[in-house]
Amino acid sequence: MSDLDDTEMRDDDAVHEEHMMYGHGTLTEQELDEKYPNRPHNHSKTIPFHELYLTLFNPLNDNKKRPTGPVTARKKQGPHGPRMSPNEIRKGIIERFISRWRKDVGNDIYPAFRLIVPEKDRDRAMYGLKEMTLGKLLVRVMKIDKNSDDGYNLLHWKLPGVKSSSAMAGDFAGRCFEVISKRPMRTSPGNMTIGEVNELLDRLSVTQKEENQRPIIEEFYKRMNAEELIWLIRMILRQMKVGATEKTIFDLWHPDAENLFNISSSLRRVCWELYNTDVMLEGDDKGIALMQCFQPQLAAFQMRSMEIMVSRMNPTENDPEFWIEEKLDGERMQLHMIEDEAMPGGKRFSFWSRKAKDYTYLYGNGFNDDNAALTRHIKDAFNDGVRNIVLDGEMITWDPTQDAMVGFGTLKTAALSEQKNPFAGGNRPLFRVFDCLLLNDVVLTHYTLRKRREALAASINNIHRRLEIHEYTKARSAAEIEPLLRKVVAESSEGLVLKNPRSAYRLNERNDDWMKVKPEYMTEFGEALDCIVVGGYYGSGKRGGRLSSFMCGLRLDDEFFSQKTNPQKTWSFFKVGGGFSASDYAEIRHHTEGKWIDWDFKNPPKDWVELGGGWERQYEKPDVWIKPEDSVVISVKAASAGTTDQFRCGVTLRFPRFKKLRLDKDWKSALSWNEFCTVKVRAEEEKKEKQFKVDDERKKRTSTKRKRTVVIQGHEDDVQAPYAGPATKVFDGLSFCTLTECARPKKSKADLEQLVKANGGNVVASDKDPKTIIIADRKLVKVASVQKRDEKNIIRPSWLFDCIRQSESDIGRAGLLLPLEPYHLFYTVTAEGGKYDENVDEFGDSYARDVTTEELLALFSKMPAMVENDFDGLLEQFNEHGQELNAMPGWMFQGFTIYCDDIPAEAKRLLEFAGGRLVQSLGDDELTHVVLQPGNSRVREIRKQLAPKRRQPRIVTDAWVTDSWEERTLLDEERYAPV
Known part of the structure; x- marks a missing residue:
């Protein structure tokens, strides 16, 4: 069908819906038609919103619970034909959805994709809504008293709920469902179409004031049931987790979809330019373009040794060289510049972050942009003859007074300050450029890094501490890396990046051509720091409903106090959540239970703990706090210390890790502010004198209790002692006739009979009773006789071992036998052929019992590497x-x-x-x-x-x-x- 025919056959509702969806954006429909002359138009209205989760999200999530891998030969055939792997099922679900959309709606799938992969939709602005704000809006929309149980649960979604499932603590969407389902406006799915949902979400994204957001949320609440609202909330938070990656979805939409997204970061273009699978990208359409945000190349993570990393760069005998760059602690940024006569200065700029956020408003659109934090300072940066260019680099914060880089987290503050007062001499943004990807309309991504660097050097002039070409060091052996790593660590840098000068630029890939090298834990602070716990944070997911991380503070020394000051007052110092075992959490709970106090933003404990940002901002505000006299001291190891405005001390620990609980110390003997300053000064002096070394005491701590390993007789090859009486009653009331010994593990017939008796079963000599269970592992004469009669199954001894082992679980103690699995059966009667296949998945993994380590390894050995992983x-x-x-x-x-x-x-x-x-x-x-x-x-x-x-x-x-x-x-x- 041609585009003309498609347009002529569109119904009025489809035309109206399209105008509704696209008529309120930054571009009018006419402008969209001019920019995308071949964009598809749907012939019918979009499908109902609830079809998204009924036919796509829920099936994908159900399929996600299945293991992936090949279908075993035994299970290739199901009752209705060949069985499919979870990966095939996943693709089938998505393909059916896309096929149905094309048939029932049309070729414009953009409205659906905006909701399926909302995190990739760069055309819709951020909503400015996080869990807390959404919770407040829902409380008002549903007219719930915020002090009621449900109001409390919604506004404190990380905390254990009042009359609420503890499993929902830390799961905002789950907590919302719990509250909304008690008072829904609808119990059945609503009638909102995908188009209507998109139109309201567009309005929500441009509305930043609560009084304007509330009517939109109210409209959703009136027209959706609880399950629809939960999926809507996930879309707003951009936390979908639907059981399929965007790569899978893109690939099934069009073979070139992922490539187009990588070079454009535009979901709209993916949907509108690639709706016809017969039309492929060609030539220039497959590469990056000016004023079009692309997905940059990324550096791979550090490997075991530097020698391995260097070897992965494929050095040759004629060219063994690799390059070493300092790893910058800033924000990845791409700069696009083109000639534009309409702009004062004749040049127009655009800036995008790695996440495709447009930062042109911050860094400037031209040389004469009076609101620019960068471009008005770089008029001499480009050589004559440079008409257009695309640069890749890192935007960092530079302190001109110290002539040093400032740590991550200060960049936007510095840029905003530079906008308002560009000559104040404070912290400023500095753009360090390390790659040139387009020059004078020529795309350079397929050229080697060496050639791209030559183009960069020929095009750019350094503007001191504004825009600079990032330097690199040439090296030929792994031994040359460590001295440079020592140097950058001494200068408080992030680490290094190794680069292959023979490599092309690969969009949105993380490969061995670029590799990070970071210092591991340093001995900067000697042993651990003993700090007082002053605050707590409730966790999410597995740790939902319990304190999972803690704020530590430094007690103040005498000179800080007046007669009216509480001597227990502390300054917030850092937050730690790693290294705790279950027993550590339990012990901390034991010593602090009943002593935690809810943090009240309006009435904070000013006499006890002071936060970063003052009482107006209260940075890193904990959920609960505790008086030092009621608290505990913990020993913490850290990688380093760095400046921050998030904690009152003005300095914090980087990568803190719990080491142990110091019950021998109280708040009076915990680390003080003056003591920490002394330690820090000493550490800095030692760093100047010594080379850095990797600290082998890295981010770990101890568990005071080692759990006893359960050993079941019959599973071990070497039993040291005879079985000491019945361990379980799992075989109570059952009779067993054992015909042969067990081959693996090797057990005699007598051993097996003793095992049955020890676990409550009866041993009989005849199999005449139809209820008698026959055990055998070899085809002897008696076994062949039973098989010939074809009246009874013959069970392997492995079933006995599995039943006993599983009896350690709640299921076993409940007296339930394990269902038979194919591998448990030495012989299956004809009438029951295939009956027991349903007790395992397609790989042979049991649905009812815990497999052993050996079994799991055997299962994995039969599975290929997963196709989809991230x-x-x-x-x-x-x-x-x-x-x-x-x-x-x-x-x-x-x-x-x-x-x-x-x-x-x-x-x-x-x-x-x-x-x-x-x-x-x-x-x-x-x-x-x-x-x-x-x-x-x-x-x-x-x-x-x-x-x-x-x-x-x-x-x-x-x-x-x-x-x-x-x-x-x-x-x-x-x-x-x-x-």
Whole structure:
């Protein structure tokens, strides 16, 4: 169907809806038609909003719970034909939605995509609504007393609810559903279309005042049921998590969709220019363009060793060179400049951040922009002949009085100050450029970095402390990295970036051509700092409803006090949430229970704790606070200290990590402000004298309790003692006839019969009773006779072992037997063929029991690598929020090089599974840890071998590995040192 035919066949409702959706934006419909002359028009109204979650979101989320991987040969056929993998099901759900949209609505899927991937919609402004503001609006819309139970639950969504499910604490959408479902205006899905929802959301995005936002939220409340409203709230917060990545959705829309988004950051263009799958991007359309925000290349995360990182850059014999740049602590920024005769000065600029936020209003649109924080200062930056250019770099904050870079978090404040008073001499934005991607209409992304740098040097002049080309150092071996890392650390920098000069620029990729190198924990503050806990924050998700992180403060010294000042008054210093085990939380609760006080913004505890930003702003305000005399002292390790305005001390710890609880100290002996200043000055002096070294006591702490490993007789190859009576009653009332021994693990027929008796079962010699369960693991004459009769299933001994092991769980104690699985059956009667396949998934993973480590490894070995994952994106989020790689359980031992001396196989598997690198020699240069069993006779010998090393590895028992995994956080090694 041609565009003309499509337009002529549009119904009046479709035309009206399109005008409603697109007629109130920054561009009129006529302007949109001029800018996108080939944009599609829908022939019918958009589908109802509730169809999004009924046919797309809910099915995708249900499918997300399935494991991914191949379909086993045994399970390829289902009752209705071939079975599909979760990945195939996911694609099918999305394809059906897209196909239905094209058929029932038309080719313009932009209205739907704006709601499906709202975080990618750059055309709609931010709503300015976070959980707290939305909670207040909903309280007013539903006319709930804010002091009522539901009002309290909504406004304090992170706190344990009053008469509310504790599972909802920390889940704002879940808490909203809980409250809204009690008083819905509708119980069935509403009649709002996707087009109507978009029109209201457009209005909401341009309305910043609460009195104007409230009627819009009221309209949604009147016309939607509770489930619709929850999905709407997720769209507003841009926290969808629908069970499919935008890459999957883009790929199923059009093969070139992801590429177009990478070069344009425009969801609108993806939908309007690529609605026809027969039309592909060609030539210039596939590359970046002037005044069009692109998704920049990213640096990969640090690897185990610098030698590996250098080798990944594919050096050649003729060109072994790589480049080293200082990693800047600012905001990634792209600058676009074109000639424009209409602009004073003849040049027009645009600035975008990595998240595609337009910052032109802040840094300036031209040389003569009186409101520019940057462009009015860089008139001489571009050489003659540069008509247009696209630059990639980092916008940082520079302190001209100290002639030094200022840490992240001060950039926007400095830029706003520079706008108002450009010659005051205060902190200013400085643009450090490290790449040139377009020059005089020629796209350079496919050229090597070396060539792009040559173009950059030929085009740009440094404007001192305003716009500068970022310097780099040429290197040929990994040994050249460490001295530079020492240098930048001494200057309080972020670290380094290694770059391959032979590489092209790859949009929106994180690959081995650019790699980060960051210093690990430093010995800047010697041992740990002992600080007093003065505030608490409730967690979300797994930690919802409980205090999951704490504010620590520094007590003030005598010179700060007058006669009227409370001697227990503290200044806020830092917030810590990593390194706590369940037992640590329990012990802190035990010592502080009943002593926490809700923080009242209007009436803060001025005599007890002072926050950053003063009483007007109250930065880093905790949910609850506690008097020092009622509190506890905790020992904390940190990477470094840096200046901040978020805490009253004016300085805070970077990457603080809980080490241990100091019950031997009270508030009077905790660290004071003067003591910290002394420690800091001493540390700075030592840094000048010594080279930095990696601190092996990194972000961990100890657990005081090691859980006993459950051992079930029959599962171990070497049983030290006979079975000591019935451990469970799992086989109560059942009779077993055992025909053969067990092959693996090797158990005799007598062993199996003893196992049955010990767990409540009866042993019989005949299988004549139809209720008797037959156990066998080999095809002997008696077994063949049973098979020939085809009357009874023959069960393997593995079912006995699994039932006993599962009896340790609540299910087992409830007296429920495990359902039979295909691998439990030595022989299945013809009448029950395939009956037990439904008790496992397509990979053979049980739905009813916990699989062993060995079984899990066997399952994984049959699965290919997941097609869809976004590990890099996830790690990047951790990095951006000041979290560390080791904070993730699956990466807990990443970066550690470990020698294991005769430890259990389970501990070894955990080390490797969670990112650790196991080595065979104590002489390995990268060695960080030695793990052994308690009582190992080689401890003294090992210490002697390690003594010459400059960096001493930590020696710990294998309990450190298993306990860290159990607690899902790295624990401190000191208390796991072998005796």
